[in-house]
Amino acid sequence: MGFRRDTIFALxxxxxxxxxxxIRASGPQAGDALRALTRSGxxxxxxxxxxxxxxxxxxxxxxxxxxxxxGPASFTGEDLAEFHVHGGRAVVDAVxxxxxxxxxxxxxxxxxxxxxxVENGKLDLTEAxxxxxxxxxETEAQRKQAVRQYxxxxxxxxxxxxxxxxxxxxxxxAAIDFADExxxxxxxxxxxxxxxxxxxxxxxxxxxxxxxxxxxxxxxLTVIGPPNSGKSSFIxxxxxxxxxxxxxxxxxxxxxxxxxxxLGGYPVTLAxxxxxxxxxxxxxxxxxxxxxxxxxDADAVLVLLDVSIDNSQFINSLDEENQVIVWNKADLPHxxxxxxxISTLTGEGMxxxxxxxxxxxxxKLGGEGAPISRARHRSHLxxxxxxxxxxxxxxxxxxxxxxxxxxxxxxxxxxxRVDVEELLDVVFRDFCIGK
Numbered sequence: 088m089g090f091r092r093d094t095i096f097a098l099x100x101x102x103x104x105x106x107x108x109x110i111r112a113s114g115p116q117a118g119d120a121l122r123a124l125t126r127s128g129x130x131x132x133x134x135x136x137x138x139x140x141x142x143x144x145x146x147x148x149x150x151x152x153x154x155x156x157x158g159p160a161s162f163t164g165e166d167l168a169e170f171h172v173h174g175g176r177a178v179v180d181a182v183x184x185x186x187x188x189x190x191x192x193x194x195x196x197x198x199x200x201x202x203x204x205v206e207n208g209k210l211d212l213t214e215a216x217x218x219x220x221x222x223x224x225e226t227e228a229q230r231k232q233a234v235r236q237y238x239x240x241x242x243x244x245x246x247x248x249x250x251x252x253x254x255x256x257x258x259x260x261a262a263i264d265f266a267d268e269x270x271x272x273x274x275x276x277x278x279x280x281x282x283x284x285x286x287x288x289x290x291x292x293x294x295x296x297x298x299x300x301x302x303x304x305x306x307x308l309t310v311i312g313p314p315n316s317g318k319s320s321f322i323x324x325x326x327x328x329x330x331x332x333x334x335x336x337x338x339x340x341x342x343x344x345x346x347x348x349x350l351g352g353y354p355v356t357l358a359x360x361x362x363x364x365x366x367x368x369x370x371x372x373x374x375x376x377x378x379x380x381x382x383x384d385a386d387a388v389l390v391l392l393d394v395s396i397d398n399s400q401f402i403n404s405l406d407e408e409n410q411v412i413v414w415n416k417a418d419l420p421h422x423x424x425x426x427x428x429i430s431t432l433t434g435e436g437m438x439x440x441x442x443x444x445x446x447x448x449x450x451k452l453g454g455e456g457a458p459i460s461r462a463r464h465r466s467h468l469x470x471x472x473x474x475x476x477x478x479x480x481x482x483x484x485x486x487x488x489x490x491x492x493x494x495x496x497x498x499x500x501x502x503x504r505v506d507v508e509e510l511l512d513v514v515f516r517d518f519c520i521g522k
Contacts (some may be wrong), residue, residue: 092115092191093114093116093191093192093193094112094113094114094115094116094117094119094120094189094191094192094193095112095113095114095192095193095194095195095196095199095200095203096110096111096112096113096120096183096186096187096192096193096194096195097110097111097183097194097195097199097200097520097521098110098179098183098520098521099111099169099200099521099522100174100521103176104174104175104176105174106173106174107171107172107173107174108171108172108173108174108178108179109169109170109171110169110170110172110179110182110183110186111167111168111169111170111200111521112167112168112169112170112186112192113161113162113163113165113166113167113168113195113200113203114165114166114191114192115165115166115191116189116190116191116192117165117166117167117168118155118166118168119189119190119191120168120186120189120192121153121155121168123143123185123188123189124140124141124142124148124170124182124185124186124189125138125139125140125141125153126139126141129155129157129168130153130154130155131155132155132156132157132160133154133155133156134154134155135152135153135154135171136152136153136154137150137151137152137153138150138151138152138153139151140153140170140172140182140185141185142181142184142185142188143185143188148172148178148181148182148185149172149173149178149181149182151170151171151172151173152170152171153168153169153170153171154168154169154171155167155168156168156169158207159207159209161209162200162204162209163200163203163204163207163209164203164204164206164207164208164209165203165207170182194520195520195521196520197515197518197519197520197522198219198515198518198519198522199515200521200522201215201218201219201515201518201522202215202515202518205503211239211242211502211503211504212501212502212503213236213239213241213242213245213464213501213502214236214237214239214242215515216236216460216461217233217234217235217236217237217241218233218237218522219518219522220232220233220236220237220303220460221233221234221237222522225347225349225354226349226352226353226354227352228302228351228352228353228354228452228453229302229303229354232299232302232303232457232458232460235456235457236457236460240456240457241457241464241501241502242502244292244457245498245501245502246498246502246504248285248288248289248471248498249495249498249499249502249504251281251285252281252282252285252475252491252494252495252498253495254281255278255281255282255285255491256278256488256491256492256495257278258275258277258278259275259278259478259484259487259488259491260488279479282475282478282479282491283475283479285475286472286475286476286479289468289471289472289475290472292459292468293459293465293468293469293472295454295458295459296451297459298451298452298453298454298458299457299458299459299460300459300460300461300462300465301386301451301452302353302354302452302458302460303460303461304354305347305354305355305356306353306354306355306356306386306387306448306451306452307355307356307358307381307384307385307386307387308355308356308357308358308385308386308387308388308389308444308448309357309358309360309378309381309382309385309387309388309389310322310357310358310359310360310388310389310391311360311378311379311382311388311389311390311391312390312391312392312401313392313393313398313401315393316391316392316393316415317391317393317415317416317431318359318360318391319344319359320415320431320432321391321413321415321429321431322344322346322357322359323431324431324434324437325346325348325357325437325441326346326348326357344358344359344360345357345358345359346359350441350444350445350448351445351448351449353445353448353449353452355444355448358381358385360377360378360381360382385409386409386451387409387410387411387447387448387451388408388409388410388411389410389411389413389444390402390405390410390411390412390413391413391415392412392413392414392415393414393415393416394414394415394416394417394419394421394422394424394428395416395419395420395421411426411443411444411447412425412426413426413427413428413429413440414426414427414428414429415428415429415430415431416430416431416432417429417430417435417436418430418432418433418435427439427440427443463501464501467497467498467500467501468497468498468501470493470494470497471493471494471497471498472494474490474491474493474494474497475490475491475494477490478490478491478494
């Protein structure tokens with residue numbers, strides 16, 4: 088509870104040189120901090136006002152726009168002041184140093200602004216997580232997913248299940264509290280039907296091939312093939328820069344090399360791997376082992392083959408799932424092949440392959456609604472479904488009621504309706520300072 092009595096401050100915009108930097112102060116001394124730096128009281132609520140900012144000794148630091156958000160009508164639910172200063176490092180450092188001199192003010196911990204918003208009822212846990220994802224989004228698809236969740240899509244879904252379950256559980260509780268009363272059998276049956284429907288809906292929601300989590304973390308596409316099939320050249324062509332070393336010497340690539348791409352708005356991590364063959368030494372053996380392990384764990388595997396040579400033996404050795412075979416070196420004389428043919432040397436076929444790969448990723452990650460995007464959600468949903476199934480296997484009201492309570496607690500943990508203190512450290516562990 089100690090941080091509740093403090094006023095926290097931090098740079099909330101990005102680090103580094105910029106035209107404008109935003110510094111926030113939130114807490115009971117936010118107004119005192121504003122007075123200390125501007126030598127005047129807070130301006131009208133939510134009205135940007137030009138003020139001179141000075142340090143404790145009265146020396147001017149900057150001319151800045153100041154905004155005042157009195158609680159509870161603020162992001163954190165507390166009194167909150169914002170200083171929009173020029174974005175030079177010296178200016179930012181001077182303002183932060185001046186705030187540190189104000190009694191009761193201290194630098195914020197990572198995620199502490201958002202954590203206070205959750206504790207003060209301004210956000211639920213799913214919205215707080217979505218805010219972090221929105222800030223971290225690097226592609227259009229990631230942004231859209233985060234916006235849907237920040238808009239309350241997950242909260243509505245999870246709380247909808249929980250509200251329906253509360254009504255269904257009331258009859259089981261009534262059977263315990265009023266054991267001497269005759270509860271109509273059709274009422275209890277309706278309750279069981281409702282529980283079964285919720286369990287089925289959760290199961291269907293969980294059966295999503297982890298598309299939300301993959302979208303948040305990035306789609307892993309591993310490139311494998313025999314030596315000298317052009318894997319490194321292919322990686323460089325897609326990345327549009329020299330990422331991998333290209334050589335005619337077989338076995339040049341020894342370790343897994345990754346490059347991050349944006350394909351049609353979807354985040355893709357493309358991995359270049361060692362050529363698959365009988366290894367010449369222990370280092371290449373390890374490289375091939377890593378290549379096979381990466382292919383096994385990948386969301387999709389791109390098999391790159393030299394179209395000008397016989398690859399039948401290599402193709403027969405493949406056992407990868409979700410694989411796409413691509414034929415490289417189409418600029419050389421070659422027979423007709425069953426699949427896309429490209430040339431990383433001339434660029435032939437590359438645009439069509441990019442479209443095909445984009446469609447592949449979109450088919451895996453696209454879809455309507457707000458999918459599960461974090462392992463925490465999946466864990467609690469699995470616990471809820473398990474408890475609901477267990478309740479349906481019982482006939483004793485006491486056992487049914489206890490299983491339904493377990494399910495309701497699991498759903499409540501998703502949004503922070505129960506056990507919120509236990510969840511905060513987990514949820515805000517990866518936040519950065521200023522959020």
